[in-house]
Amino acid sequence: VFAEGLAPRVGQQQLANVHQEFGRGTFAMYITGPWQLGEFANRMPPELKDAWATAPMPGPRGDSSGVSMAGGSSLVMFRGSRHPREAWQLLEYLSLPATQVRFYQISGNLPPTYAAWQDTVLSRNTRAMAFRTQLDRLLPLPAVPEWEQVATKVIEYQERVVRGGMTVAQAVVAMDADVDRLLEKRRWMAVRAAGAGKP
Numbered sequence: 001v002f003a004e005g006l007a008p009r010v011g012q013q014q015l016a017n018v019h020q021e022f023g024r025g026t027f028a029m030y031i032t033g034p035w036q037l038g039e040f041a042n043r044m045p046p047e048l049k050d051a052w053a054t055a056p057m058p059g060p061r062g063d064s065s066g067v068s069m070a071g072g073s074s075l076v077m078f079r080g081s082r083h084p085r086e087a088w089q090l091l092e093y094l095s096l097p098a099t100q101v102r103f104y105q106i107s108g109n110l111p112p113t114y115a116a117w118q119d120t121v122l123s124r125n126t127r128a129m130a131f132r133t134q135l136d137r138l139l140p141l142p143a144v145p146e147w148e149q150v151a152t153k154v155i156e157y158q159e160r161v162v163r164g165g166m167t168v169a170q171a172v173v174a175m176d177a178d179v180d181r182l183l184e185k186r187r188w189m190a191v192r193a194a195g196a197g198k199p
Contacts, residue, residue: 002162011159019043022052031057033071034131038108041127054130056137070138072112104128146182153178 002009007027015021022030023045030036040052059065075094077087093099100111101119110122110131117123117132141147157171166174 009163011163017043023048034110034128035108037127037131054127056130056133064137066134067137067139068134069141071141144183144186146186149182150179153182 015026018030019039020043021027022040023043037054041049044052056063057066057068059067075091077084077091081087094103095113097111097113097116097119100113100116101121103109104111104116105121110128111117114135122128122132142150144150153175157166157175160166161168161171
């Protein structure tokens with residue numbers, strides 16, 4: 001894509017406004033999450049209001065093999081809550097499909113429960129439905145505190161390859177070494193914890 005000039009060789013930080021640049025045609029696609037639906041709807045030029053769409057992630061074995069990382073927010077009630085009954089009632093209310101549909105209408109946040117997706121507000125929204133399809137193809141984020149640092153390294157090396165500063169093979173080797181250093185302490189802690197249980 002970059003070698004053929006179909007996308008600019010610019011880094012993520014060089015695009016001041018992705019919505020504006022997308023509207024200008026600086027790039028033809030943008031991988032993002034459902035939180036951007038409202039932003040694109042509001043920020044696209046009027047003449048392009050209906051000229052964009054969403055799609056599930058493609059994958060190496062066809063359209064249905066593309067996966068995403070699960071993300072979002074969680075509802076939590078603290079063990080030491082002074083009002084556990086009321087807190088639980090709030091959690092129950094926020095978990096109702098009708099409440100989640102209304103929350104989507106207000107905030108643009110997509111509902112996590114499948115039942116909410118049956119509502120026509122969502123089921124008739126083709127842009128939102130691409131994300132509903134993707135819900136069936138999620139993987140959890142790696143359960144290590146260093147994940148954000150690892151993700152930053154992935155972006156860093158992707159940009160180096162895109163700009164022609166490294167080959168894919170060089171980037172993979174360098175990124176592997178960097179991530180190995182990031183996770184070194186985690187491995188040390190795991191070995192110590194495993195050894196602590198021995199007599």
